[in-house]
Amino acid sequence: MSEQLALLPGYLTAHLQLTLLALLCSAALSLPLGIAVTRVRWLEQPVLGLAGVIQTVPSLALLAVMVPLLASMRLRSIGFLPAFIGLTLYAVLPILRNTVTGIAGVDPALREAARGVGMTSRQQLWRVELPLALPVIVAGLRTATVWTVGLATLSTPVGATSLGNYIFSGLQTRNHAAVLVGCVASAGLAMVLDGLVRTAEVGLLTRRRRLVGAAATLTVGLYLYAAVTLAAPLFSNAARPVMIGAKGFTEQYILASVLEQWIGRETGRAAAQMQSLGSTVAFDALAAGDIDIYVDYSGTLWAHLLGRATVGGDRATVLAEVGTFLADQHDIQIVATLGFENAYAVAARAADAETMGLTRISDLIPLGPTLSMGGDFEFFSRPEWVSIRDAYGLALSEQRTMDAALMYEAIAEGAVDLISAYTTDGRISAYDLRVLEDDRGAIPPYDAVVLVSGRLMREWPDVVAALRRLDGAIDLESMRAMNLRVDVEGIDPSTVAAAFIATLGP
Amino acid sequence: MIELQHLTKRYGDQVAVHDLSLEVAEGELLVLLGGSGCGKTTTLKMINRLIEPSAGTVRVDGDDVSRLATHELRRRVGYAFQQVGLFPHMTVGENIGITPVLLGWTDDAIRHRVDELLALVELDPETTRDRDPSQLSGGQQQRVGVARALAARPRVMLLDEPFGALDPLTRGRLQDSFIRIRRDLGVTAVFVTHDMVEALRLGDRIAVLHNGRLVQVGTPGALMRQPADDYVRQLLDTPRREARLVDSLLSDMAGRDSG
Ligand SMILES: Nc1ncnc2c1ncn2[C@@H]1O[C@H](COP(=O)(O)OP(=O)(O)OP(=O)(O)O)[C@@H](O)[C@H]1O
Ligand SMILES: [Mg+2]
Numbered sequence: 001m002s003e004q005l006a007l008l009p010g011y012l013t014a015h016l017q018l019t020l021l022a023l024l025c026s027a028a029l030s031l032p033l034g035i036a037v038t039r040v041r042w043l044e045q046p047v048l049g050l051a052g053v054i055q056t057v058p059s060l061a062l063l064a065v066m067v068p069l070l071a072s073m074r075l076r077s078i079g080f081l082p083a084f085i086g087l088t089l090y091a092v093l094p095i096l097r098n099t100v101t102g103i104a105g106v107d108p109a110l111r112e113a114a115r116g117v118g119m120t121s122r123q124q125l126w127r128v129e130l131p132l133a134l135p136v137i138v139a140g141l142r143t144a145t146v147w148t149v150g151l152a153t154l155s156t157p158v159g160a161t162s163l164g165n166y167i168f169s170g171l172q173t174r175n176h177a178a179v180l181v182g183c184v185a186s187a188g189l190a191m192v193l194d195g196l197v198r199t200a201e202v203g204l205l206t207r208r209r210r211l212v213g214a215a216a217t218l219t220v221g222l223y224l225y226a227a228v229t230l231a232a233p234l235f236s237n238a239a240r241p242v243m244i245g246a247k248g249f250t251e252q253y254i255l256a257s258v259l260e261q262w263i264g265r266e267t268g269r270a271a272a273q274m275q276s277l278g279s280t281v282a283f284d285a286l287a288a289g290d291i292d293i294y295v296d297y298s299g300t301l302w303a304h305l306l307g308r309a310t311v312g313g314d315r316a317t318v319l320a321e322v323g324t325f326l327a328d329q330h331d332i333q334i335v336a337t338l339g340f341e342n343a344y345a346v347a348a349r350a351a352d353a354e355t356m357g358l359t360r361i362s363d364l365i366p367l368g369p370t371l372s373m374g375g376d377f378e379f380f381s382r383p384e385w386v387s388i389r390d391a392y393g394l395a396l397s398e399q400r401t402m403d404a405a406l407m408y409e410a411i412a413e414g415a416v417d418l419i420s421a422y423t424t425d426g427r428i429s430a431y432d433l434r435v436l437e438d439d440r441g442a443i444p445p446y447d448a449v450v451l452v453s454g455r456l457m458r459e460w461p462d463v464v465a466a467l468r469r470l471d472g473a474i475d476l477e478s479m480r481a482m483n484l485r486v487d488v489e490g491i492d493p494s495t496v497a498a499a500f501i502a503t504l505g506p
Numbered sequence: 507m508i509e510l511q512h513l514t515k516r517y518g519d520q521v522a523v524h525d526l527s528l529e530v531a532e533g534e535l536l537v538l539l540g541g542s543g544c545g546k547t548t549t550l551k552m553i554n555r556l557i558e559p560s561a562g563t564v565r566v567d568g569d570d571v572s573r574l575a576t577h578e579l580r581r582r583v584g585y586a587f588q589q590v591g592l593f594p595h596m597t598v599g600e601n602i603g604i605t606p607v608l609l610g611w612t613d614d615a616i617r618h619r620v621d622e623l624l625a626l627v628e629l630d631p632e633t634t635r636d637r638d639p640s641q642l643s644g645g646q647q648q649r650v651g652v653a654r655a656l657a658a659r660p661r662v663m664l665l666d667e668p669f670g671a672l673d674p675l676t677r678g679r680l681q682d683s684f685i686r687i688r689r690d691l692g693v694t695a696v697f698v699t700h701d702m703v704e705a706l707r708l709g710d711r712i713a714v715l716h717n718g719r720l721v722q723v724g725t726p727g728a729l730m731r732q733p734a735d736d737y738v739r740q741l742l743d744t745p746r747r748e749a750r751l752v753d754s755l756l757s758d759m760a761g762r763d764s765g
Contacts, residue, residue: 109589117608131595
């Protein structure tokens with residue numbers, strides 16, 4: 001718990017920066033727009049309609065979609081910017097809608113009285129319509145505040161640090177303390193910010209200047225803090241740390257820590273992690289130069305980037321083709337092959353395998369219609385699955401998509417009969433599962449490779465040299481053991497990484 | 507001075523005001539009289555352009571109002587609304603002082619004027635000034651509405667049943683005050699009422715509307731002597747008819763009590 005709490009100031013600050021800036025921009029956008037809509041009536045339907053459509057996009061998808069969108073505009077596509085834009089857009093609707101409703105709801109007799117006493121249309125707005133609409137507008141602002149604080153936890157997969165880092169990594173590594181800290185901190189922040197808006201409102205409605213002043217001072221203070229902490233890196237002379245990316249599962253957290261600690265030990269350079277990135281986000285981030293290093297798997301790149309999930313790729317060929325492709329198309333280099341494969345595999349309960357005589361995937365063919373299978377979020381839509389299905393002509397009774405961390409529980413409880421396992425997963429033995437042999441060679445090899453950006457190659461040769469020394473350093477058994485210690489024993493990934501580094505000799 | 511020339515207001519097929527031509531001389535008070543829905547409020551609102559006429563022109567002090575900036579016109583013309591329309595987010599004092607604020611009066615001048623007007627409409631400045639309008643009775647709110655219309659010392663006033671919600675005694679006293687103010691300031695006013703006695707007391711002239719048309723306009727005496735038609739005759743006869751009714755009711759009761 002205490003090591004989790006040590007991360008709190010950093011995560012909370014990042015969360016606060018995102019939330020406050022997104023809310024500010026959203027309000028700056030929606031309030032004038034809402035007012036404009038009440039002045040130019042034909043704007044109302046299209047504007048509210050558009051805001052409504054944005055709202056119907058699932059929040060996680062809205063944030064994720066920002067990554068390729070920004071990349072296509074040659075903007076920084078990973079980190080603060082996509083999260084900030086996504087959150088800003090999301091907060092538009094509640095503020096906009098309530099501004100329009102609030103102003104439209106002002107008693108027409110009072111509008112007329114405002115004109116009658118000689119107000120210009122601007123004075124009508126500021127002196128009558130806005131004050132009378134205030135409670136409704138503030139209600140929208142409060143909704144937006146609470147939503148934004150909550151949604152900001154979803155910024156983690158697009159590379160923006162937030163309290164979501166606790167939640168995403170905590171859920172994957174079964175660290176309940178981390179999840180709890182993340183949720184409590186985010187809920188607490190939502191309550192504090194909501195309370196601030198509420199206090200300002202009560203102050204305004206009851207004309208208590210001091211209350212308004214206090215709320216305003218606190219708000220301005222928070223904004224100053226966010227602005228200063230956000231701007232600080234721009235003015236600091238400290239060398240930019242080497243950025244290491246990690247996708248959102250246990251092995252990636254461990255490997256990112258291994259790389260970070262290894263670089264620190266071998267070169268003395270500071271390295272930092274950007275964790276829990278979406279699978280394609282990590283690659284895009286490297287290609288865009290937002291991160292410098294991450295570990296991917298040859299088969300994944302082969303299937304997704306080269307569109308080649310088919311049979312016939314032996315380890316060396318796949319590696320060579322992927323390497324050439326990355327270098328030619330993306331200025332990305334493979335500097336080390338870690339020494340283990342983390343392949344997709346089909347796993348069954350060992351007891352079932354025994355009774356039904358299952359050793360190979362082809363043994364499933366006659367049983368297919370009686371079996372159900374669980375897969376992680378990606379599996380059933382990945383080219384590898386298509387390849388397996390077609391190579392074996394598999395027809396299953398049911399395919400269920402679920403969180404990777406929960407698949408093992410599901411098969412152990414008998415909710416599914418097969419799962420898409422990863423060969424390095426320590427839980428294969430812990431849950432007493434058996435990996436079925438891919439006897440028709442439908443699944444490509446998945447060598448873990450360290451990818452680095454062209455810039456890192458040119459600017460930090462010492463880091464590259466250090467990374468090259470990791471070639472072949474991690475065999476399947478070591479990786480499986482490390483995963484097991486995190487997933488089953490609940491040990492922190494960085495602790496496991498440190499123990500591994502210690503075994504690497506001077 | 508107010509001149510209405512061929513003023514017409516249509517809502518779709520319905521005609522609210524039809525070809526109305528009237529003149530209110532400098533310092534004169536014209537009472538607009540007529541049944542519910544006959545177009546009194548519509549006429550009043552066309553004068554300060556809260557309603558745009560379908561046809562016809564309005565001149566205030568010789569200026570065609572359609573050529574004036576509406577907010578400047580309205581700051582010159584005090585308007586007391588039939589539905590009062592006090593701003594609920596402002597205190598009573600702020601409501602009364604609003605037009606002076608818009609005109610850029612000093613805080614001191616405004617405060618002084620607000621207290622003066624509160625006293626004039628028989629509300630205690632000390633206890634009323636900082637209250638919310640919702641804390642006042644209907645009649646008290648109506649008086650604040652009249653004070654708001656008077657605030658910037660307008661030379662032209664439009665009053666839509668300003669004393670309608672008051673008890674007869676308070677109404678009588680406020681009518682007296684109003685007559686005094688008008689004489690002192692030389693206010694030109696159009697005053698809508700349903701109350702015949704009020705019309706006779708305050709009106710220099712009375713204009714009778716019926717179904718959006720002007721039926722007759724003239725001094726109370728002229729209307730009494732030569733009503734244009736039955737409608738006008740009945741309308742002007744109302745106070746006497748009511749007095750006769752009261753007399754006969756009282757004598758009936760006296761008969762019953764003694765019998
Ligand atoms: N916005 C509107 N749309 C359609 N018709 C309207 C509108 N405003 C007023 N009218 C109609 O115009 C006519 C005149 O209305 P107006 O308010 O001037 O009556 P009034 O003489 O003030 O009546 P009252 O004594 O009841 O206040 C009425 O028949 C009314 O229904
Ligand atoms: Mg009326």
